[in-house]
Amino acid sequence: MIEIYHNPRCSKSRQGLSILEESGKAFEIIKYLEEDLTSVELQDVIIKLGIKPIDLIRKNEAIWKSEFKGKSLSDNEIIAAMVNHPKLIERPIVINGDKAVIGRPPEAIKEII
Template sequence: MNEVIIYHNPRCSKSRQTLALLEENGIQPDIRKYLDDAPSADELKLVLKQLGISARELLRTKEPEFKEQGLDDTALSDEQIIKVMTEVPKLIERPIVIKGDKARIGRPPESVLDIL
């Protein structure tokens, strides 16, 4: 099974561009609207491992919820940050494309091509 998954927000232009890029390359990904279907802590840990980044690096720091949730506190652990991201999925950077054991953030959208 070699399916491609995209954590997608239809209201985000980068997310729409990344989805279009996948489709232009003949890929019909499994679309996960993560705002409606938030990933679990275990799913996020796996995605972070696939991306090779820390939980803090996956945060959308310009969202008002970033400060509201106290995420500007640099003492927070990855576990604490992941917990907030499962509760407020809007804080997860998007889009994320996953294929096999690799993942990329579609910023810019073309960055996902190297895992396809």
């Protein structure tokens, strides 16, 4: 089943959700700010995206700038930062099987559904 890691307060995430709704395909909404992600779950998402953990970070978030920016962090430390501060995770993320995409722009979602 298709999954969307969704933040209802984010316009891009809402646009991504709309694309999924229009597709008519079944999907599950994961409100990652409310449902705690484990580091294993996040690592799985990163592998499906085919990116480095740092590429999933929202670098303009205040918590990133104040706590992590400019520090030399390992991949595991970056993942831990996202687990502890899920607001740092770029969104929306759509997963379909073993493929995933960050919906920026939201139209990128169409590539995997």
